[in-house]
Amino acid sequence: MAMLNNREQIGVTIGWLITALGSALIIVPPWIGANMMRGGYALQFIGILVVATGLLIIWLWRARANVMARLLAGDNLLAQWTYAPAQAQRYAAATFAEAREQNRGVFFITATLFVVIGIPVLVIPLWHDLVEWPDPFAWIIVGGYFALIPVLGLFAWGMPLLAYRRALQDGAQVWIARDGLFVNGALYTWQRPLSFLRRVRFNHAANPPALQFDIANLTRLGVLHYATTTVRVPVPPDQAAQAENVTRFFEQSQKT
Numbered sequence: 001m002a003m004l005n006n007r008e009q010i011g012v013t014i015g016w017l018i019t020a021l022g023s024a025l026i027i028v029p030p031w032i033g034a035n036m037m038r039g040g041y042a043l044q045f046i047g048i049l050v051v052a053t054g055l056l057i058i059w060l061w062r063a064r065a066n067v068m069a070r071l072l073a074g075d076n077l078l079a080q081w082t083y084a085p086a087q088a089q090r091y092a093a094a095t096f097a098e099a100r101e102q103n104r105g106v107f108f109i110t111a112t113l114f115v116v117i118g119i120p121v122l123v124i125p126l127w128h129d130l131v132e133w134p135d136p137f138a139w140i141i142v143g144g145y146f147a148l149i150p151v152l153g154l155f156a157w158g159m160p161l162l163a164y165r166r167a168l169q170d171g172a173q174v175w176i177a178r179d180g181l182f183v184n185g186a187l188y189t190w191q192r193p194l195s196f197l198r199r200v201r202f203n204h205a206a207n208p209p210a211l212q213f214d215i216a217n218l219t220r221l222g223v224l225h226y227a228t229t230t231v232r233v234p235v236p237p238d239q240a241a242q243a244e245n246v247t248r249f250f251e252q253s254q255k256t
Contacts, residue, residue, distance in 0.1 A: 004173075007166075008068045008187060011061030015054050022050030034137060042122050043141055063192035067180040071187070076178040078249055079242040083234070088172040088184075091234055095184045096164035100157070107156035111149050118145055174233060176246055178253075181213065181233065188231045194218035198228060200250035202235070202243050210234045211243050 025047025029040035036044075070076060083091070122145055126138045166185035175182040180189030190197035190213075198214040206212075211233040216226040235243040 004072060006065055006068045006072060008061060008065040012058055012065055015057035015059075015061060017054075018057060019051050019054030022047045022052075022054055025050060042125060045121065046145065059193055064187060064189055067177075067189040067191055068182075068187050071175055071177050071180060071182060077175060078178060079174075079176045079239070079246050081174050081236060081239045081242065083172045083174070083236065085172065087234070087236075089168060092164055092168055092184055095186075096160055100160040104156065107153055110152055114146070114149050114152075118142075176211070176233070178249075181231065183231065183233050188213065188215060190215050196226075197250070197254075199254075200247055202247045203232075206232070208234045208236075209240070209243075211246060 026044045028034075029036060029043050034040040034043075122142050126135075126142060169185060173182065179191035180187060182188075189195070195215060195217045198216050199212075200214070201212050203210050203212050213231040213233070215229050215231060217229060218226055
């Protein structure tokens with residue numbers, strides 16, 4: 001297992017970079033003497049949101065990185081097996097199609113929110129500086145904000161492709177532990193903030209038979225709402241006994 005790197009640590013690094021970017025948005029406007037009433041405060045407000053996003057990413061991905069580190073060390077391991085190359089490619093293609101469809105919906109929702117927030121927070125307050133008295137600084141602020149939308153689009157369409165390539169590279173290996181599992185080249189865990197494991201079952205009727213992990217993730221505050229994601233782990237015929245042991249372990253764990 002030591003041949004794999006802990007890619008989850010990349011998420012922590014990205015979180016720190018986003019936090020640094022947000023901090024710069026807060027510090028730079030007064031430092032360069034920008035007119036705070038004409039975009040400076042708006043830029044700082046956006047910086048606060050960016051910092052909050054970066055810290056949230058660090059919080060979530062650090063937990064994932066810790067789970068992956070334990071899995072790579074062989075801690076809490078319950079089962080492991082390796083797919084044949086043709087099986088791994090077939091499973092990776094199915095996962096890629098599903099992730100691409102999900103990300104498309106998320107992108108359109110996020111892009112809409114960017115526009116809805118950006119118009120009253122940036123465009124309207126800076127309208128005079130943008131149109132009636134063109135100010136390069138105002139155009140940089142507004143242009144930089146809305147330029148994030150195509151960047152998000154690249155992530156929405158690019159990340160599933162990256163996951164697919166990783167699945168082709170590492171997807172033949174399956175590891176199942178007490179606090180997470182690695183399948184199709186990706187880590188899934190319920191030992192992170194705002195998540196928990198609802199149920200594990202061995203679906204013999206599936207084609208092919210598969211372990212199904214129902215993982216709940218918090219998706220809405222206020223009235224708390226947890227959305228359930230089902231991760232399917234195809235089980236080769238010679239690994240059915242291991243799959244049954246995994247199911248029994250989690251059934252007993254949830255009873256205690």
